[in-house]
Amino acid sequence: MSASVWAQDNNILRFGTALGYAPFEYRGSDGQMTGFEIELGNAICAKLQKKCQWVETEISTMIPALKSRKFDAILASIGVTEARKKQLLFTNKVHVGHSRLIARDDAGFSSDTASLAGKSVGVEQGTNVESFAKKVWAPAGVKVISYSNQDLAYSDLRSGRLDAVLTGEVQGELGFLSTDKGKGYRFAGNAIENPLLGTGESAIAVDKNNQQLADNINQALKELHADGTYQKIARKYFPPSIDIYGQ
Incomplete structure (x- = not known):
């Protein structure tokens, strides 16, 4: 099934997220969504030449909401576990942590x-x-x-x-x-x-039938690492003592 079936608009990439998880995703003093993963998601959209739409929800309802196509992908520090891999298709890792x-x-x-x-x-x-x-x-x-x-x-x-x-x-x-x-x-x-x-890795999750979107996001992540954008965003939110990506 092509990615175009899942998105309401081919020019829009809809990310589901949950706030209150600083410094990854939270609401800033100006009332706007911000955080490491919010900025990273916006950078992914820019690489894919798409407009980002952020859909705020709760972690507990994210997987059903993704399956009902309320958004195209989950970007919310979601840990990779064997149980989740049965329901979701994960991209390459976004960050690590225990x-x-x-x-x-x-x-x-x-x-x-x-x-x-x-x-x-x-x-x-x-x-x-x-x-x-x-x-x-x-x-x-x-x-x-x-x-x-x-x-x-x-x-x-x-x-x-x-x-x-x-x-x-x-x-x-x-x-x-x-x-x-x-x-x-x-x-x-x-x-x-x-x-x-899980593995200690967090990644972006998409529907298991949306391999094309996962591939596109992985390519965007690869380019963001290569051109230094990922590292620039990480330095904004994490001190040098924290290796958010791991090796």
């Missing part, structure tokens, strides 16, 4: 399953961290609470309604811990590795 647990400095527990028994942990709905927490931690007595977006989870962490939040390492560091709201909090334990959390 999952980490955030808690108060004096929390006294780590990311070890046994130490979390009886604790309340917030996760974002529809994410691989939610799937992991519900399948691995919940049966061990962890109270896993899902939120429609990451900011709501952080709010409940700060208010004391949560003991911890499980999220992406880079987002947790730059979107929370390094901000004023994150003072008094830290990563608890080491990075978590589990097949349910």
Whole structure:
């Protein structure tokens, strides 16, 4: 099936995304969508000579929305997992990162399953961290609470309604811990590795029948790396100490 069947207009590329995940995608002080992946998506559209349309939704509804053709691709720090690969076609990687647990400095527990028994942990709905927490931690007595977006989870962490939040390492560091709201909090334990959390890579997802669009996006990504645009955008949002792409 050609890409033209999926897009409402051949001159438009519609990306579905979810905000509240700084520095990847969030709403700036001017009320406009911004972030690393928003700028990268706009650069992809420019390479493909298409106009970008951004459709804001929630992570939990993104896959059904893609399948019902409300947009053409998902660009929202979506982790590559075996379960998702059964439903979606992923492009080459956009960035890398592991999952980490955030808690108060004096929390006294780590990311070890046994130490979390009886604790309340917030996760974002529809994410691989939610799937992991519900399948691995919940049966061990962890109270896993899902939120429609990451900011709501952080709010409940700060208010004391949560003991911890499980999220992406880079987002947790730059979107929370390094901000004023994150003072008094830290990563608890080491990075978590589990097949349910995927490969550690995030990519752009398209419908499994839309190979042409995936190929076009991959070509655009290749060119953005080659001409330095990817690196320029990355330097705007991430310090030199963070290798967002990996090797």
